[in-house]
Amino acid sequence: MRNQLRAIGIMALVTAALFTASLEAASSPWAQSLTQQALDAGFLTRLPPSVSVALGLAKAQEGTDVRQILTKHGHQVRTFNVSVANHADVIVLDLDAQSGATRAYLLSPEGKLRKAVSYQPPGEAKPLGTAEAEAGFKTQRQYWSARAKAAPASAAPAAPAAPAAPPAHQGPAP
Numbered sequence: 001m002r003n004q005l006r007a008i009g010i011m012a013l014v015t016a017a018l019f020t021a022s023l024e025a026a027s028s029p030w031a032q033s034l035t036q037q038a039l040d041a042g043f044l045t046r047l048p049p050s051v052s053v054a055l056g057l058a059k060a061q062e063g064t065d066v067r068q069i070l071t072k073h074g075h076q077v078r079t080f081n082v083s084v085a086n087h088a089d090v091i092v093l094d095l096d097a098q099s100g101a102t103r104a105y106l107l108s109p110e111g112k113l114r115k116a117v118s119y120q121p122p123g124e125a126k127p128l129g130t131a132e133a134e135a136g137f138k139t140q141r142q143y144w145s146a147r148a149k150a151a152p153a154s155a156a157p158a159a160p161a162a163p164a165a166p167p168a169h170q171g172p173a174p
Helices: 002-026 029-041 049-054 130-150
Strands: 043-047 064-073 076-083 090-096 102-107 113-119
Touching (some): 029 064, 029 076, 043 049, 049 102, 076 130, 090 130, 102 130, 113 130
Antiparallel strands (some): 043 064
């Protein structure tokens, strides 16, 4: 009887360990890795006030100071941003540098989507619908996850500093 109880106990521990490992794998280490990269070596810049307010990050006249990792392919600029004031605020921006059209995704530190907005200068940022936000974020998650896997944690940003949005819509330099 004791042997059966011991075997059941061991099986329960193994099952719990496997369940915990699967939960850890389901979390998003890509976001944590990129957050650390941005904090260690990211460029200091400021998100536009309109986007900051729409995401609930800052007062209208301030914008949000962030550490940023930037990549550029043609007219597409992608940035991974971590708020300087609150490292739990992670913002992914996808910007068309030609038109200024931007989509901003507010994430949790674990890489879960909290809120999404679109922004077309000189207008105000507007919330994205759930389906549109999820579809856009899925693409961003795949992109940034692949980038996190390809780059070591101590890697420098991929491109020279550039604004998070068109310069005319940024606040003053910190």
